[in-house]
Amino acid sequence: xxxxxxxxxxxxxxxxxxxxxxxxxxxxxxxxxxxxxxxxxxxxxxxxxxxxxxxxxxxxxxxxxxxxxxxxxxxxxxxxxxxxxxxxxxxxxxxxxxxxxxxxxxxxxxxxxxxxxxxxxxxxxxxxxxxxxxxxxxxxxxxxxxxxxxxxxxxxxxxxxxxxxxxxxxxxxxxxxxxxxxxxxxxxxxxxxxxxxxxxxxxxxxxxxxxxxxxxxxxxxxxxxxxxxxxxxxxxxxxxxxxxxxxxxxxxxxxxxxxxxxxxxxxxxxxxxxxxxxxxxxxxxxxxxxxxxxxxxxxxxxxxxxxxxxxxxxxxxxxxxxxxxxxxxxxxxxxxxxxxxxxxxxxxxxxxxxxxxxxxxxxxxxxxxxxxxxxxxxxxxxxxxxxxxxxxxxxxxxxxxxxxxxxxxxxxxxxxxxxxxxxxxxxxxxxxxxxxxxxxxxxxxxxxxxxxxxxxxxxxxxxxxxxxxxxxxxxxxxxxxxxxxxxxxxxxxxxxxxxxxxxxxxxxxxxxxxxx
Numbered sequence: 387x388x389x390x391x392x393x394x395x396x397x398x399x400x401x402x403x404x405x406x407x408x409x410x411x412x413x414x415x416x417x418x419x420x421x422x423x424x425x426x427x428x429x430x431x432x433x434x435x436x437x438x439x440x441x442x443x444x445x446x447x448x449x450x451x452x453x454x455x456x457x458x459x460x461x462x463x464x465x466x467x468x469x470x471x472x473x474x475x476x477x478x479x480x481x482x483x484x485x486x487x488x489x490x491x492x493x494x495x496x497x498x499x500x501x502x503x504x505x506x507x508x509x510x511x512x513x514x515x516x517x518x519x520x521x522x523x524x525x526x527x528x529x530x531x532x533x534x535x536x537x538x539x540x541x542x543x544x545x546x547x548x549x550x551x552x553x554x555x556x557x558x559x560x561x562x563x564x565x566x567x568x569x570x571x572x573x574x575x576x577x578x579x580x581x582x583x584x585x586x587x588x589x590x591x592x593x594x595x596x597x598x599x600x601x602x603x604x605x606x607x608x609x610x611x612x613x614x615x616x617x618x619x620x621x622x623x624x625x626x627x628x629x630x631x632x633x634x635x636x637x638x639x640x641x642x643x644x645x646x647x648x649x650x651x652x653x654x655x656x657x658x659x660x661x662x663x664x665x666x667x668x669x670x671x672x673x674x675x676x677x678x679x680x681x682x683x684x685x686x687x688x689x690x691x692x693x694x695x696x697x698x699x700x701x702x703x704x705x706x707x708x709x710x711x712x713x714x715x716x717x718x719x720x721x722x723x724x725x726x727x728x729x730x731x732x733x734x735x736x737x738x739x740x741x742x743x744x745x746x747x748x749x750x751x752x753x754x755x756x757x758x759x760x761x762x763x764x765x766x767x768x769x770x771x772x773x774x775x776x777x778x779x780x781x782x783x784x785x786x787x788x789x790x791x792x793x794x795x796x797x798x799x800x801x802x803x804x805x806x807x808x809x810x811x812x813x814x815x816x817x818x819x820x821x822x823x824x825x826x827x828x829x830x831x832x833x834x835x836x837x838x839x840x841x842x843x844x845x846x847x848x849x850x851x852x853x854x855x856x857x858x859x860x861x862x863x864x865x866x867x868x869x870x871x872x873x874x875x876x877x878x879x880x881x882x883x884x885x886x887x888x889x890x891x892x893x894x895x896x897x898x899x900x901x902x
Contacts, residue, residue, distance in 0.1 A: 417634070418572070426533040505530075505538035516548060521555035524548045528560060546573030553584055561588035562596035569603065578603075589623050598627035598635035605649040609642070617649045628660055636664035637672050645675070658685030665696060673700035674708040681711065681720075690721030706739035710747070717757060730757030737768070746772030746780030753783075753792050766793030773804060781808035782816045798829040809840050818844035818852035825859050834865025845876065850885035853877070857891060870896055 503511065509530060515523035525548070530538045532545035546567045552560030565585035568577045582603065588596025601624035608615045621643060627635035640661030642648040658679045664672030673696045679686050680693035694715060700708035713732030716725045730751050736744035745768050751758050752765030766787045772780030781804050787794050788801035802823065808816035817840045823830055824837030838859050844852030857876035860869045874897055880888030 418570075420633075421566075422533050425529055426535060429529060429533065429535050505536055508536065509538055513548075516551060519555065521552045521557040521560070524552035524555060525557045525560040528552060528563065532563070542567070542573030544573075553587075558588045558591040558593040558596065561585070561591075562593045562599065565596065566599055569599070592626075594627040594630035594632045594635075597623040597630075598632040598638075601627065602634055602638050605638070605643065609648045613646065613648055615649065616651075621650045628663065631667075633664055633667050633669060636660045636667070637669055640664055640672055641675055654679075654685030656685070665699070668699075668703075670700040670703040670705040670708065673697070673703075674705050674711070677708065677711060681715070690715060694721040704739070706736040706741035706744065709733075709739070710736035710741050710744040713744070714747070726757035728757075734758075742772045742775045742777050743779065746777050746783065749780065750783050753787065762787075762793035764793070773807075776807075776811050778808045778811040778813035778816070781805075781811060782813050785816070802830050806840075809843065814844040814847040814849050814852070817841070818849045818855065821852050821855040825855060825864055834859065836865075838865040845879075848879075848883075850880035850883045850888060853880035854885055854888040854891065857888060861891070861894075861896075 509527060512523045512527035512530065516527050528545045528547075528549035529535065531541045531548065534540035546564065549560045549564040549567060553564040561584045565581040565583075565588065567573055568581035568584065570576060582600065585596050585600040585603070589600045601620045604620040605617060605624075608617060621639075624635045624639050624643065628639050637660075640657050640659070640663075643650050644653045644657035644660065646652065658676065661672045661676045661679065665676045676686075677693045677695075677697035677700065678684075680689045680696065682688065686692075694712065697708045697712045697715070701712055709732050712722075713729040713734075713736065715729070716722050716732060717729030718724065730748070733744050733748045733751065737748045748758075749765040749768030749772065750756075752761045752768065754760065754765075766784070769780050769784040769787060773784040785801045785804035785808060786792070788797045788804065790796065802820075805816050805823075806820055809820045821837045821841030821844065822828065824833045824840065826832065826837075838856065841852045841855045841859065845856050853876045857873045857880065859865050860873035860876065862868065874892065877888045877891045881892055
């Protein structure tokens with residue numbers, strides 16, 4: 387990806403990963419519906435399993451009854467923490483049949499005939515049992531009302547009430563669900579402070595959903611204040627939940643904990659691992675994150691074909707960021723045949739969907755006429771829209787538009803403003819250029835101390851222009867005390883990357899004298 391319109395280097399990407407960003411896994415209508423559907427699927431699977439168990443139990447009973455005297459009844463359903471609301475999808479409400487005959491030929495026995503409950507009968511029975519202090523029935527009643535299971539009317543307020551009752555009776559699954567409903571104000575007023583203790587109780591009892599939510603909200607809250615705060619206990623809960631298959635835990639570990647270092651040291655391999663788990667469950671943003679990992683080789687081997695495969699899965703779910711990256715890969719012919727016009731269309735599609743990276747990048751394409759007819763004015767307008775949202779690439783390129791008068795009236799002061807803002811927002815290339823301007827006074831009042839500060843930001847990301855800028859600052863004593871040894875060290879780092887100004891600087895006679 388070395389074309390003139392490529393804006394983000396691997397070094398830039400690495401720095402951006404360290405910046406605090408809004409966690410993509412925030413609760414929304416989609417994740418709420420996913421929670422309901424997951425619960426519904428679990429209830430249906432449990433009911434189907436109970437159907438099979440009842441049928442097999444009845445068959446065994448009938449077979450044995452013909453061979454033995456006495457009276458028996460059929461087996462019942464499971465009663466684990468996530469059991470179906472009733473013993474069988476055709477269970478409860480039963481009749482009894484007594485068969486008699488010559489005792490020497492046919493045994494006397496009883497068996498149960500199962501009949502399906504209506505939704506009203508189901509909720510009525512569960513409510514009666516729950517009012518009698520049955521935690522499992524209270525939990526199941528909450529689930530029936532929360533999901534609308536088996537045709538029952540959905541009612542979040544009543545579901546929250548019964549999840550709360552089951553939670554107080556000690557049911558860990560109910561504690562987790564009650565906590566999330568309190569946190570988001572589902573079925574009643576939000577109560578985030580009151581939610582966390584319930585989630586903690588569920589997590590401490592090993593409930594994976596409680597672990598996932600408690601870990602996620604604990605770390606998200608801490609990261610708002612300080613992204614570098616470590617919390618091994620919360621991370622351990624997330625890992626336990628993720629390994630048990632909880633999507634929100636897998637997603638947050640991959641997107642924030644191990645990618646950005648939220649709550650634990652950053653670990654690219656672990657970030658890619660958990661993004662892959664979430665991606666395999668169909669989460670579009672995780673598929674996009676994994677695709678980007680393959681583009682840059684972060685935590686996985688660089689592989690454009692794999693990147694394209696995962697990004698296409700996400701784009702099929704209307705993930706705008708995935709469409710943006712597919713567009714960029716298409717324009718470079720990376721993992722797909724090169725197609726500048728087709729790539730530009732994908733970037734435009736992402737921009738129209740509101741992805742601000744795509745908005746800024748499409749602005750550059752318009753300004754340069756790559757894959758689209760050249761239109762510098764329209765390009766500058768799109769760069770402005772993205773730059774105002776603090777996208778560092780757009781800020782940097784909007785600055786260039788002002789320096790060159792591309793689609794805007796040429797104005798160095800405005801260009802320097804946007805260049806500095808891009809540096810402040812993490813663009814190391816802009817920081818390196820700002821170092822040169824500030825230490826030399828090119829186009830702005832000289833401020834060597836500030837220039838050195840920005841130079842250090844970019845030099846740490848191995849940007850040779852910044853390393854050379856610092857080299858000259860130390861050589862001249864400009865903003866820092868003069869120190870030829872430090873100057874030579876910075877020049878040498880830049881020269882090792884073939885940067886001509888640094889190579890020439892090392893030929894200065896002062897270094898030859900110092901060497902002797």
